[in-house]
Amino acid sequence: MPRRRSRPSVVLAALVAALALVLSACAGSGSTAAGGGSATLKWASSYFPTHWDPVVSGSGAQFRELALVYASLTRTDEKGNAVPDLAESWKYNSTGDEVTFHLRPELKFSDGTPVNAAAVKAAIERAKTQKNSALFGDLTSIKSVTTKGELDVVVQLTQTDYQIPLLLGQRVLQIASPKAAADPTTLDQKPVGAGPFIVTQLIPGTKAVLKRNPDYWDAKNIHIDKVELISAPDAATVVSGLQTGVYNFADITPSNATAAKAAGLDVFVQPGFNASNISLNVNKAPFNNPKVVDAVRYAVNRKEFVEKLGFGYGEATDQPFPKDYIAYDPQSADKYPYDPAKSKQLLAEAGYQPGKIKLTLVIPDAQPAAEIVQSQLAAVGITVDIKVDKNWATPFFAKELTLSLYGTTGRDSAVQTLTAHFGPDGPLNLSSPYQPAGFDTAIAKVRQTSPDSPEYASVLQAATRTGLASNALIFTYSSPNLLAKSKSISALPANPGHIDWTGVKVS
Structure with a gap:
């Protein structure tokens, strides 16, 4: 046990600390950011980037870490609306099939290359054409890009x-210096952007050290001088690392949230678009029989997922959107309630006796959700064998699997979320090229409706309703992003799905 300090020594230590604070205040300019690196964010991330080239990294959870380095044309506010980032404004033509983004003047990347229309054009074209791009499927609406002067991107x-301003935000178009991106392999380990921070050291897969970017367009509102981004160890040790000051910020699991609160840490429940689902391939038996699909729908007890996996966070869902989000469709809520008796009846009508259907559930790693699915389907007479395959992504995206599980962090554009799940080329649609009837028409109508239109919500919800008719996905539960921080870090903006360091201070 640590040795106890006497009361006089405690008082003396307090006086010394107080004197140090006074001297520091006299020497500085009143801003933590002006104190020469005193404000350090020590972030333990479970999503430490595998790739630092945003084109290769894609629009998954790692975009939050890459947003330290890269800025985008737009970003989202607390309501999920597109707001200016590198582009200070944008304007559509009269037919809505062309949009011009006007960039902020006199910006530059951290290597000194100007942030201009040519750089943005190069970034979009690279995302569409680079051989290992993970973003080309997100940009199919873009036919071509031209420039008009130094600052206008057409x-x-x-x-x-009308979804393009939402699409070209942090998740899909983090813009790298065209000079650095000329060698994508080098960029992948030496990132160069125009974001709030600059990488000064990078140990692949382990640690990144970044400093404040004085040339960032909103540098006056970035009060953190240094970031130490560390690949988080196992979840059980993250809370103790936060307690001891090894880290002061970390993403945590629901199972660790209670321990984090008990340790006196702030737990930030960040709103998001996370949703987990059971993915079915309707091009393979037995899911080519709609009655079998419906039988699985009625066999799913969503509350069990929440109770066993949520630890007081999250909720049952049958949609890819949270209930308070504009794209959530109230008419589709609870369309397939938990009803195992009806599930058994449908299987019998489809000609399957109990035990007749045997399936392999392929997943990337051992996860409790798979065992819940296995148990719930066993209760209605479907046998499921769980197979863990670390290379699961290859057969999943090749649409070779019959049954799998998937969870997403959503997208800033609701249309992008819907097409990714339900579209004929959707990466999350295990049944490609299958799509529900009328889906293309419903999505086209959303694209043609401005988010400012009074009809936008109803048109968007109708598209969600059409997508949910798909036989390829059964949503189970949603959960927020949970972040634990020491009390030395001020409150973070509650932007859905994003971590925004604007105005955040480390005392």
């Missing part, structure tokens, strides 16, 4: 699409 579209 994006020509294949169709009327």
Whole structure:
């Protein structure tokens, strides 16, 4: 046990600390950011980037870490609306199939290359054409990009699409220096952007050290001088690391949230678009029989997922959107309630006796959700064998699997979320090229409707309703992003799915 200090020594230590604070205040300019590196964010991340080239990294959870380095044309506010980032404004033509983004003047990347229209054009074209791009499927609405002067980027579209300002934000278009991106392999380990921080050291897969970027367009509102981004150890040790000051910020699991609160840490429940689902391939038996699909729908007890996996966080869901989000469709709520008796009846009508259907559930790693699915389907007479395959992504995205599980962090554009799940080329649609009837038409109508239109919500919800008719996905539960921080870090903006360091201070 640590040795106890006498009361006089405690008082003396307090006086010394107080004197140090006074001297520090006299020497500085009143801003933590001006104190020469005193404000350090020590972030333990479970999503430490595998790739630092945003084109290769894609729009998954790692975009939050890459947003330290890279800025985008737009970003989202607390309501999920597109707001200016590198682009200070944008304007559509009269037919909605062309949008011009006007960039902020006199910006530059951290290597000194100007942030201009040519750089943005190069970034979009690279995301569409680079061989190992994970983003090309997100940009199918973009036909071509031209420039007009130094600061205007003109994006020509294949169709009327008012979703583009939402699309070209942090998740999909983090813009790298074209000079650095000329060698994508080097960029992948030496990132160069125009974001709030600059990488000064990078140990692949382990640690990144970043310093404040004085040339960032909103540098006056970035009060953190240094970031130490560390690949988090196992979840059980993250809370103790936060307690001891090894870290002062970390993403945590629901099972660790109670321990984090008990340790006196702030637990930030960040709103998001996370949703987990059971993915079915309707091109393979037995899911080519709609009655079998419905039988699985009625066999799913969503509350069990929440009770066993949520630890007081999250909720049952049958949609990819949270209930308070504009794209959530109230008419589709609880369309397939838990009803194992009805599930058994449908299987019998489809000609399957108990035990007749035997399935292999392929997942990337051992996870309790798979055991819940196995148990719930066993209760209605479907046998499920769980197979863990670390290379699961290859057969999943090749649409070779019959049954799998998937969880997503959503997208800033609701249309992008819907097409990714239900579209014929959707990466999350295990049944490609299958899509529900009328889906293309419903999505086209959303694209043609401005988010400012009074009809936008109803048109968008109708598209969600059409997508949910898909036989390829059964949503189970949603959970927020949970972040634990020491009390030395001020409150974070509650932007859905994003970690925004604007205005955040480390005392």
